[in-house]
Amino acid sequence: MSELKPLIAQELAQPVDPRVAAFAASIADQYGEASRAVLFYGSCLRTTELDGQMLDFYLIVSSYEAAYGKSWLAGANRRLPPNVFPAEHDGLVAKVAVLSEKDFYRLNRVGASAVSVWARFAQPARLVWQADAAAQAQAVEAIAGAPVTLFDMTFPMMGVDTQYTILDLWKRGFELTYGAELRAERKDRSGSVVDADPERYARFGPAVVAAIAERDKKRGKTLKIVASREAVEKRWQQLRRNGKILTLARLAKASATYAGGIDYLAWKINRHAGTDYVIRPWQRKWPILGALVMLPRLIMGGAIK
Template sequence: MSYLEPLIGAELAEPVELRVSSFAEAIAEQYCNASCAVLFYGSCLRTTELEGQMLDFYLIVSSYEAAYGKSWLVRANELLPPNVFPAEHDGLIAKVAVLSEADFHKLNGPEASAVSVWARFAQPSRLVWCADEAARKKIIAAIARAPVTLFELTLPVLGIQPQTPIRIFHRGFALTYSAELRAERKNRSGSVVDADLDRYERFGLATMATLQDQDPSESGELSFAEAQKRWKTLRRNGKFLTLARLAKASGTYAGGIDYLAWKINRHAGTNYEIKPWQRKWPILGAITMLPRLIAGGAIK
């Protein structure tokens, strides 16, 4: 067990509002025996604001075949994970990302082709529904990989001077935010850390201790040049995958383009309005809106 796992287990077990746990239970019931765990994360967890917000859940399933049966959704989730679906319960709305246990473990590690999963789970989350103790242990082990991945990729680009956990998290999250098409303002990555400095100090120290105790054969230590090359690849992959997932969402997520505009307006302070033709052809609509938003600084 790493130094991180006890911290992660305790954090995942922290209570949430009853409506959140009820929502998670409803999500799990929809997928019956395929459901392993439901995780709650994101801005609604940090602020505890639920009304009028879009909650963020990850549903972890045993396999895509068990979750969807004989459906094209199996292949879509395998090729371009996760699948994302809208959900509504007790007056709350959410988006639900679906990953298998195997993909959740992989995408929290350095072998992931993009930052989207491990960058999020290096931040706080809650295990709001779980099938059993075995599933809980797998979730903890997978999430324990996320801050290790962040540190392994960030430390080489910081230079040789001693680094504090807070500085590593600040720099690491800034790099992950630049590796996706993000609507958040430039200082958003830093504000995530500053909102809970004690948490990131404790998790950072545990991450550094875990790295020191790693078997050399398992270490992902990179040189400066190797790390720079890796971040360049992650930035390229992240931008492409954002567009690809948006295109896929047109088949799984009704109103996806309206959600994209809502999220951009909320985080970037813009007032972008979706035109009727963009709802009719959401993929083309999204593609045409992105260059304008990037040029205007709404998406970076």
Template sequence: MANQLSSLVAAELAGPADPRAAAMAGALAARYPDAARAVLFYGSCLREANLDGLMLDFYLIVSDYRAAYGKSWLARANRLIPPNVFPFEHQGLIAKYAVLSEADFARLNGRQADNVSVWARFAQPSRLLWAADDLARRRAIAAVAQAAPTLLSLARPMAQDGEDALALWKTGFGLTYNAELRAEKTGRSLSIVDADPDRYRRFGEAALADGLPPSPPDTPALWGRLQRRGKRLSVLRLAKASFTYAGGIDYLAWKINRHAGTQIAIRPWQRRWPLIGALTLLPRLFRKGAIR
């Protein structure tokens, strides 16, 4: 990866974070002593001064799924439909964390990814709060440094001004928001850039100066495939989380209510059968425009 952007990514990943989030990252890694390689903190909580009452977001990077789970079916589920997502609590804070192997984390941040979910998130700010050793740290930085070029190279043919860094970011995030089931209100993809335009201009201009990967000749068709696959994967991950994530349907309702301003209440039968309950929410949420 070229030097300008890699240097910016490395500096951002090493930037300050709430000490309670850092302690939580260490405690999370300690749950996987034979497998943990890195823990990254990302998402809207990264910008919050007070973490109480919020749901923090982490990615736990492991050496491989067998080392993380043993022979459990969780290893197969993580390999087939990455990532697995679990709840976590530490010293009064609550979080969810996604598990990916080092190999999958590198692949899903790059152009070879068949969905947007990882590189769309790590093109945004994050912090590397824990690493097992220097090699794990360097691998995490290298993986994250792929995310912005991936997004920008795929956005370039779709943008009105393919040389303006902020236009590329806004186009890219708008497209990625249509490639997943999103609970956020319309315009959220633009507000990501507007919240810190200096950051996105610096990162975008560095990526352009380094040279973006060539955009595929069929970029519009590729986005169509990413969007169709992304919606299907969102439903599959929702179904999987009903087995792996304790209280997952309540978290789903909380997240949608928080981002979309809805008043969804989970009924007792939906908690008893969370997979069916979660799937029965979808038609109503689409009708109300709570997810897209």
């Protein structure tokens, strides 16, 4: 049996700052019995810096109807997942993305229409709140698809007749995923994710390869035919196109769910790209129009790739 799922379970169970755990519990409490798991991930997890930062959580719910009742938010979350909301607790602030258990599993697999979920959960995360043991097991099962998807989509994109380390594979994979979204980070950010904890990626890499081999064996295959580079390049082109469109669509949706969303967007861009973009009052009044005006300028200026 592959060691991937045990490695993921161990990593998810690692302790976090008590304030993060308390924040997660407060998020879960807002959604009552619909809450299944709260995951903490992103730059604040890597740096352990919390004060003055925007924390990143994923809230996993049993279903959107259970989470929102008859609200229009259930349909919005289903059609364009995830919904994203601001949250505050004990002096800390965060953004909370909401997914159902079904969508969380699906969006960590290779058939996902965009990279946003599996790209993030191929990286370290912590399970900072869970409803029960079944919710914990479901989270591990869902997340196990993320690094496998990353490797499946990266292997064919590596050069021929060149020797690589397992860390090179991870870096190339994250480089591809960063290119498939509207990102404010600098060009070296994808590599710095791996460099922040190379031992982790060196440890997980062989387990991911073993999981892929085990998957193919279970399917009854005696020979693994790797997809052609041309076919995978076309898939990456589709993912890049989808990623840009979905970013804009989610931004438009966030104007109805996320007060101050355009200010957060500007803050994140300025922080990662070293820019000093200032939001004007009219952009706060009409955030969708303000974002549509803002994004092309930032893309042309190179702040967003």
